[in-house]
Amino acid sequence: xxxxxxVETRFFREIKTFEVLRDLIKKxxxxxxxxxxxxxxxxxxxxxxxxxxxxxxxxxxxxKILATDINPIFLxxxxxxxxxxxxxxxxERGGIIKYFREVEEGYEIxxxxxxxxxxxxxxxxxxxxxxxxxxxxxxxxxxxxxIYFPLILVTKILKYISTTLNKKGYLFxxxxxxxxxxxxxxxxxxxxxxYRKKEKSIKEKNNFxxxxxxxxxxxxxxxxxxxxxNLIDKGKIKKAKQMLLFFNKNSFEYWFVNGxxxxxxxxxxxxxxxxxxxxxxxxxxxxxxxxxxxIYYSKxxxxxxxxxxxxxxxxxxxGEWAKLLPKDNxxxxxxxxxxxxxx
Ligand SMILES: C[S@@+](CC[C@H](N)C(=O)[O-])C[C@H]1O[C@@H](n2cnc3c(N)ncnc32)[C@H](O)[C@@H]1O
Numbered sequence: 641x642x643x644x645x646x647v648e649t650r651f652f653r654e655i656k657t658f659e660v661l662r663d664l665i666k667k668x669x670x671x672x673x674x675x676x677x678x679x680x681x682x683x684x685x686x687x688x689x690x691x692x693x694x695x696x697x698x699x700x701x702x703x704k705i706l707a708t709d710i711n712p713i714f715l716x717x718x719x720x721x722x723x724x725x726x727x728x729x730x731x732e733r734g735g736i737i738k739y740f741r742e743v744e745e746g747y748e749i750x751x752x753x754x755x756x757x758x759x760x761x762x763x764x765x766x767x768x769x770x771x772x773x774x775x776x777x778x779x780x781x782x783x784x785x786x787i788y789f790p791l792i793l794v795t796k797i798l799k800y801i802s803t804t805l806n807k808k809g810y811l812f813x814x815x816x817x818x819x820x821x822x823x824x825x826x827x828x829x830x831x832x833x834x835y836r837k838k839e840k841s842i843k844e845k846n847n848f849x850x851x852x853x854x855x856x857x858x859x860x861x862x863x864x865x866x867x868x869x870n871l872i873d874k875g876k877i878k879k880a881k882q883m884l885l886f887f888n889k890n891s892f893e894y895w896f897v898n899g900x901x902x903x904x905x906x907x908x909x910x911x912x913x914x915x916x917x918x919x920x921x922x923x924x925x926x927x928x929x930x931x932x933x934x935i936y937y938s939k940x941x942x943x944x945x946x947x948x949x950x951x952x953x954x955x956x957x958x959g960e961w962a963k964l965l966p967k968d969n970x971x972x973x974x975x976x977x978x979x980x981x982x983x
Contacts, residue, residue, distance in 0.1 A: 647714060649681040651731035652688045654783070654815045658733075660832040661779065662692060664810065672702035673778035676804065678764060679785035680707035683718025683757075684727070687749055689781070690756035691739055700755040706777075708762035719759050721749035764797055765789075765906060773804040780805060784814040790903045790911070790934040791976070792872060799823050799875035802837050811835035816979075820972040822874050865893050866964045868900075869927075873969060877904055892922035899931060908935055926955025927964075930973065937980070946981060953977040 652658055664670075677686040686707035693703050709715055724746050728737055740747035762769060764785065780801060786794045802823035805811060811824065812834060818826075824835040864886070871880035881901055887894035899914030915932040918925065933948030953974070955961055962970055 647681045647711075648784075649684045651684045651691075651728065651736055652733040653685065655732040656830065657781075657783070657812050657815065657832050658688065658692055660829045660834065661689075661810075661812065662696065664829070665696065665698075670778065671698060673704075674776050675703065675705045676773070676777045676780045676782075677705060677707040678762070678780060678782040678801075680709050680714075680718060680759070681711075682714045683707065683721060683759070684723075685781060685783070686718070686757045686759075687721065687753060688731075688733075688736075690753045691736060693756060694753060700752070703756060705757045707757050707759050710761065710763045712761055715759050715761055721754055722746045723749070765793070767796075767800055770800040770803055775804065775806045777805055778809050780809070780811045782811060782813055784817070786813065786817055786819065788938055790908075790931060790938065792900055792903050792931060792934075793906075794819055795821060795873060796875055796877060796904060805837050807837060807839075809837060811837075818972070818975070820969055865896070868897055869964055872900060872904075890921070892918045892925055892928070894918075895921065896925065896928050899928065903931060903935070908938070911935060923951075924955050924958075924960075926952040926961050929955065930977070933980070949977050949980050953981060 665673075675689060677689065680686050686705050689705055690700075693705075694700075707718065709718070722743060722745050723740070728740060728747050737747070739750045739753055741750070742748075764782075782801065786797075789797065798819060798821040801811060802821070812832070813819065815832070818833055821835070823838055825838050827834050827836060864883070868880055868883050871877075871883070880897075884894070884897055884901065887897055895914045895918035899911045899918060902908075902911035902914055912932060912935050915928045915935070918928040919932070922928075929948040929952035933945045933952060936942070936945035936948060956970070956974060956977070965973065
C-alpha cells in the first residue's frame with residue numbers, strides 16, 4: 641500500500657463490535673488488561689476504544705492500548721490526535737465532541753483520552769516481532785486490514801496473532817471479514833463474530849509429514865498437493881516449503897506450490913508469474929485462480945480479480961478439486977468467493 645494514500649476509517653466504526661466488547665468486559669468484570677489495535681490507521685479506532693474505556697470508569701493505569709500500523713504518516717496523524725470537524729461528525733456514535741477541544745488546525749482529542757494509548761509502527765508481516773508480544777493481550781482488534789494480504793498470508797498472520805493473545809483473550813476482525821484458522825474458534829455474540837484462541841491447535845490429521853518422508857516411502861506420497869495444502873493451512877510453512885522438491889518441474893502442481901511460497905514470502909510479482917505458469921499447465925485448478933485473484937485484488941485490479949474468482953468458483957463447484965480441501969475450509973472458500981464476486 642502506498643504510504644501517501646488516504647485510508648477509510650472513522651470513530652466507532654462498526655459500532656456493534658464496540659458494544660460487544662463493552663458487554664464482555666462488564667460481564668467478566670475485567671478491570672485490568674492490555675489491548676492491541678493492530679492496524680489503527682490514523683487513530684480513530686484506538687481513540688474510540690479509549691473514550692469507551694474512560695466512560696466505563698477504567699483507569700489508564702490499568703488499561704493500556706498498543707496502537708500500531710505500518711504507515712508512519714498515519715501514525716504521525718494519530719499521535720497528534722487532531723481531526724477535522726467532519727471526522728468527528730462521521731463517528732458512528734454521537735456525543736464524542738466533548739472529548740475534543742478546538743485548536744487552530746481542527747479538533748484535538750483530550751489528553752486524558754490520549755493517555756491510554758501508545759502508538760508504534762508495526763508491520764503485521766514482520767514475523768520476528770511477534771515474539772516480544774507473547775500472550776500479552778486480552779483483546780485484539782485487527783479490523784479491515786486483511787484485504788491487503790493474500791489469503792494464504794492471512795492464515796499465517798492469524799497463527800502469529802494467536803501467540804500474542806492470552807488464553808482467555810478475544811480477537812475481533814472487521815464485520816465483513818470471516819476467516820478460518822486452526823488456531824482460533826469462532827463464536828457469534830450479538831451478530832458480531834469473535835475469535836477465541838484454541839487450547840491446542842488440532843492435531844494434524846495426516847500421520848505423515850515431510851519429516852518422515854524417507855527415500856523408501858517418497859514414491860508413495862509424491863507429489864501430494866493435498867498434504868501441501870494441509871500444511872499451509874496449519875501454518876506449517878517450513879515443512880510445506882520442503883515439499884517443493886517432490887514436485888515435477890513441469891507440472892502445474894510445482895508452479896502452484898512455488899507460487900504459494902513466493903506469496904507467503906511477500907514476493908507478489910513472482911507469485912503471480914508462478915500462478916500463471918500453473919494455470920497455463922492446468923487452467924481448471926481453482927486454487928491458482930483464487931490466489932492469483934487475491935494478488936490482483938490486493939493491487940486494486942478488481943476486474944482481473946473478478947475474472948480469476950469466477951474461474952476459481954467454477955473449478956471448486958465442479959467438485960473434482962474440492963476433495964483436496966478440508967471440508968470447513970472448502971465452505972469458507974466458497975463463501976469468500978461468492979462474497980468477492982457478489983453472488
Ligand atoms: C482500512 S484501514 C483500517 C483501520 C481501522 N482498523 C478500521 O477498521 O477502521 C487499514 C490499515 O491497515 C494498514 N496496513 C496495511 N498493511 C499493513 C501491514 N502489513 N501491517 C500493519 N498495518 C497494515 C494500513 O496502513 C491502514 O491503516
